[in-house]
Amino acid sequence: MTRLLQVTGPEDPAIREAAAILVAGGLVAFPTETVYGLGADGLNPEAVARIYAAKGRPATNPVILHVADVASGRQMVSRWPETARLLAERFWPGPLTLVLSASEAVPAIVRAGGPTVALRCPAHPVALALIRAVGRPLAAPSANRSQHLSPTLAEHVASSLGEAVDLILDGGPTEAGLESTILDLSGERPRILRPGPISPADLAGFIGPVDLWEGVVQAGDVQPAPGMAERHYAPRARLELVAPGTGLFAAAGQVAYVGLGALPPLPDGVRGVLLPLDAEAVGARLYALLHELDNAGFERILMERPPAGEAWLAVRDRLRRASAKETA
Numbered sequence: 001m002t003r004l005l006q007v008t009g010p011e012d013p014a015i016r017e018a019a020a021i022l023v024a025g026g027l028v029a030f031p032t033e034t035v036y037g038l039g040a041d042g043l044n045p046e047a048v049a050r051i052y053a054a055k056g057r058p059a060t061n062p063v064i065l066h067v068a069d070v071a072s073g074r075q076m077v078s079r080w081p082e083t084a085r086l087l088a089e090r091f092w093p094g095p096l097t098l099v100l101s102a103s104e105a106v107p108a109i110v111r112a113g114g115p116t117v118a119l120r121c122p123a124h125p126v127a128l129a130l131i132r133a134v135g136r137p138l139a140a141p142s143a144n145r146s147q148h149l150s151p152t153l154a155e156h157v158a159s160s161l162g163e164a165v166d167l168i169l170d171g172g173p174t175e176a177g178l179e180s181t182i183l184d185l186s187g188e189r190p191r192i193l194r195p196g197p198i199s200p201a202d203l204a205g206f207i208g209p210v211d212l213w214e215g216v217v218q219a220g221d222v223q224p225a226p227g228m229a230e231r232h233y234a235p236r237a238r239l240e241l242v243a244p245g246t247g248l249f250a251a252a253g254q255v256a257y258v259g260l261g262a263l264p265p266l267p268d269g270v271r272g273v274l275l276p277l278d279a280e281a282v283g284a285r286l287y288a289l290l291h292e293l294d295n296a297g298f299e300r301i302l303m304e305r306p307p308a309g310e311a312w313l314a315v316r317d318r319l320r321r322a323s324a325k326e327t328a
């Protein structure tokens, strides 16, 4: 069995133990304010290689470096533009990942061989204490098998990665429930590569308008933004997005119907799940709900398409990817 240690706060002795494993080149899953991360010493290429092996992650998909403060982040980049300064001052620690031109300190495997590095300072006391105890940035993708749902509970990590991880720090459910916003500051104009808890309007308030990258990467393409494969964040069950009350005529097999704000009358045998019509609440609950429906053996999940509008951007993005048809 994978070791799972409950951790109550930044002073918990479990953090010392976890740091020792990381310093020795091992893997530790830890809570952040978004989802659980699968951490390794970000400056140790062999340790980072173990992350790729544990996740079954393609070598072309780089990982985020997690830092405890701006000063250590700056050591990882060759340029710290004014936009980065303003945003880090406002949103760090927090769910904002900045892509910047990498310094020579960053191992090639962290960058997947590219010229940039993604940096994030997580707003979770356990994550920050762990990074400080190791004394180096932690490479940490979401702690799930590649292409699967991100974990919002320690149990999700254990069932997805099992023995591949040396220790799981259990800090309870994560707060935001969706991965960080990724903003690319390495090009001419700031560009969102992945929508998340920090919205385009939040960013624009500090640095002016930002582009939103809505491209889709097909298998075999050169990736303008790595890791943006269309099918991603996917449950085992087939997920379909529907207009309220539709899609139920062919409800064969084990079907769940997820309503937003209200539930229509449902045929016998269809399990109804009601979520509030509130983007933040749905974001916080979404992955855990999909995990539960998977574990309960549902084959099809019909979920009401969220409304248009920026508040729902991140939820719509994850649902689009989770419902995309399997390609390769």
Ligand code: TXA
Binding pocket: 032, 034, 035, 036, 037, 038, 061, 062, 063, 064, 095, 097, 099, 111, 114, 116, 117, 118, 120, 122, 140, 141, 142, 143, 178, 179, 180, 182, 193, 225, 226, 227, 228
């Ligand atoms: O909230 C989060 O960001 C979580 C927690 C654990 O911090 N981490 C996370 O990592 O979601 P991951 O690896 O599951 O997703 C990171 C995304 C991937 O799609 C990857 O391709 C992209 O960030 N990425 C990493 N480095 C990049 C870079 N240098 N340029 C562009 N994209 C990058």
Ligand code: MG
Binding pocket: 141, 142, 150
């Ligand atoms: Mg991930």
